[in-house]
Amino acid sequence: MKTPKFLLPVATAGVLALTLSACGGGGGTTAGADAEQGLDGRGPITYVQGKDNSNVVRPLIEKWNAAHPNEKVTFKEQTDQADQQHDDLVQNFQAKNANYDVVSVDVVWTAEFAAKGWLQPLKDKMKLDTSAMLKPTVDSASYKGTLYAAPQNSDGGILYYRKDLVPTAPKTWDEMMSMCSVATENNIGCFAGQYAKYEGLTVNTSEAINSAGGAVLNAEGKPSLNTPEAKAGLETLTKAYADGSIPKEAITFQEEQGRQAFQDGKLLFHRNWPYVYNLATTEGSSKVKDVLGMTALVGADGPGASSLGGHSAGMSVYSKNKATALDFLKFLTSEETQKFYATQGSLAPVLGALYDDQELVTKLPYLPVLKTSIENAVPRPVTPFYPAVTKAIQENAYAAIKGEKTVDAALSDMQKSIESASAGQ
Amino acid sequence: MTAATELRAEQDRGRKAAQNREKWASVRTYVSAAVILFWCLAPAYWMVVTAFREVGYTYDTSLLPTHVTLDNFRTAFDTSFGNHFGQALLNSVFIGVTVTLISLVLGVFAAYALARLNFRFKYLVLGFILGASMFPGVALITPLFQLFTNIGWIGTYQALIIPNISFVLPLTVYTMTSFFREMPWELEEAARVDGCTQGQAFRRVIMPLAAPAIFTTAILAFISSWNEFLIASQLSNDQTQPVTVAIANFAGAQPQQIPYTAIMAAGTIVTIPLVILVLIFQRKIVAGLTAGAVK
């Protein structure tokens, strides 16, 4: 035989590849067309979200299904890891999967997904009322002035502190740093946030820069890091690390490691998310159960600008039943559901009025602090190139904090990297 | 007389020296075995201790078990939050066994051809099979996902089994080929001359000799498939996900809380039965393969 038989399957695979890659492969150019489809469709839909830690979603969906027997919602649960949730959504959107109708997106992904034409703009026929929602949450769900997702729940940074060692909470960064002598007397670290090289570092760095009055991206979405405010902001972190106010091990801290250090009594001040409250006051090994104080983050001259966390619910352009999806979005943002999120799941609501609700405040004592935090919050850079931007920030901030780079060099490199990433290939 | 006694004495000394050397050798062996046991099991011990520790004391660093509880194991199997760990275990076993059997059979076929037969393009085939192990797995996922979505295979068992087979095949083929090359094929020839068919000769003469190789390859294939995560995370759904994906899906009671104790419990559940199974089957499989050997 002249041609080895085995080449046949290889050739088949090759032809298959070329054909499929010609057919498949996404195109942003047809996004407009997709957005016009299925606007009146009604029927069963699927809701995709990351791990439902506190068992809030299932009861909500049961409630909806009981009231809408012909438009049942199926819950597709992803993993607990943000990165994997992101990649899973990207894979399915690229494959134009019609089975992902409503998806829960982290606030930093909205711009990226909107720019790729995967999220249905919530305007005209698909309009959603956002007047009762906290403004930063609506901003983070919008791109280029259009709303692309319904804010679902929110999150802001909280400054935890030891009430027994520091009776009154500091109001500014300098004030907090001046209280570090108390920490040295007690042989513990003064302050720590999250400084390992991961998304949490972007959160902390943006907070530092925004709290000093600077901004990573300006109003047009262009990087604006070569400003004295940005420099002052980053310097708060680098100087504190250099002189030991931030303990050396904080460079390995993600949320859990910082929480552990604080619960062990090794930190005076700690920046973390609201989830710490429940664990620090109930876990057996926590040494700070009765002396836990909470306040808003601190900035240059007043409350600091917390990074906005949380999730929004977006509608896929490839969905066939968009009318049902819109109703589901309205359900998720209704007062009843938002209250349930708070009481059952300790998830901060997006409706401003609920923060003054007595029942909720009793259940979640940190709500007033959180409201201040969110009202002063600045979203992380809103850009469709978010993965590249966050990498740029992480790389350079990490080097700057460790002292491997000067703050000027770090900011300048951050600026150049973001410019390069946004240049589009 | 004296010469004889002297000779006897020298022989005795020689024997004693040899016995001493053997005793020392066996002491060294036991010490080495103990070191190996410690090196392999010490971190696993930490995993087990943590698995039995209360969640509130996750970061406790006492070496001995403290705050012992079975809660983490219960949490791991708990299905109320949509965890399907029990199902995932069964999936992993099913996928592992299928992948192992198929890749063994295919591997034996291919190795026989490569080691025993002569044909053109042999090196090309070898290179092609090896080349399949050279592309970063992380980049294969997106095209595979698109392909399987297009043919509707997402969430089926074959979507997990077939890629796993392909990942494991290069190793099984190469291992078996290198071992088959060492086989005394003359014995197989002799058996054929004696009247056996090629298949019978292979089974009765070569397979028993290759038993350690086949057993080893089977373990390698099974554990490789057991450990596989990347493909499974993208191509499986709730019903078909293996343990690697199920563990990655564990969540703490609070967002951003990492459930270390539950993960360690899952790791314990996953490892110990596997090791016991191997212990039991090791003797049986090797014995079974060598049964009926024609020496």
Next chain:
Amino acid sequence: MATELGPTPVKEPASGGAPIHHGPKGVGEDNAIASQGKWASWLLAPTIFALAIVIVYPIITAIVMSFQKDAGLDPATGLFTEGGPAGFSNYTNWLFQQCAAPGGGTVACPPGTLGAQFWSATGTTFYFTIVTVTLETILGFWMAIIMARTFRGRSLVRAAVLVPWAIPTAVTAQLWLFIFAFEGIGNKLFNTTILWTGSEMPARWAVIIADTWKTTPFMALLILAGLQMIPAEVYEAAKVDGASAWQRFRMITLPLVKPALMVAILFRTLDALRMFDLPYILTEGSNNTTTLSILVVNQIRQGFNSAAALSTITFIIIFIVAFIFVRFLGANVVEQQTGAGKGKK
């Protein structure tokens, strides 16, 4: 029939090409080869088919996409639009560490972009590969020798050796993250205060230790299988001839276990060059522990076509390494090893 099975070994050329046959040439011989070829095709077909679908198809897809540009942002609409054909620019951008400049053209990649990490990731990957494969080979060989001896409790040791490898990688990575935490058991046991994931050398060694612990069983098992194939009589004969333990090792064990050893090293090297899980979970690639696979995953989030180009570059690098192995280091599984002392190279 097969002429190479007699006592005379056939020297087959190391690179592709028809094997040289000694013996009568003629129609009978050609028919024999042809029928062997046919046999071989049938035996090999399923394997090649499985590999073609799962591996070749995605590779070809990836290569096709690597010659396209990633989607660019249309400033007017704010939406992404298809990039056009890119030629080799994706590849050259990686190799020369060039990034897009605002306003067109390229500029040297500033620190903070992925493009600036290509060569350091390559260096890191090779560093990890060389160190882990060496350590695992030495440790694995030693373990295999011990396990090959007969002593009480041998099966216990063999089962225990499986444990590190049987634990799913996700759990292993979390376990070592736990152990290497600043307040973790690692620092506590040895009374140190090393920031394991906080600076370059400790982070690299954390990855190396975790990987070695996890994968040495793989080497040990393969080498053990090789050792078990060596008949005991050969050792007896050598002992009778007065060979010392070291001589027995050098002249009998090493040559006879070489095929299994080479397969183990070859595959372990290929795997190490594609290392992803452990460094990703332990350090997320910080402190110079970013391997090429981690770089690919990070790039996939920013633009798949460029990631496809990087994967292809990685593939070529690995291919070159494997080629060197097979060609010069004798990892050729179809060369026949004929008895002790006569082993090639």
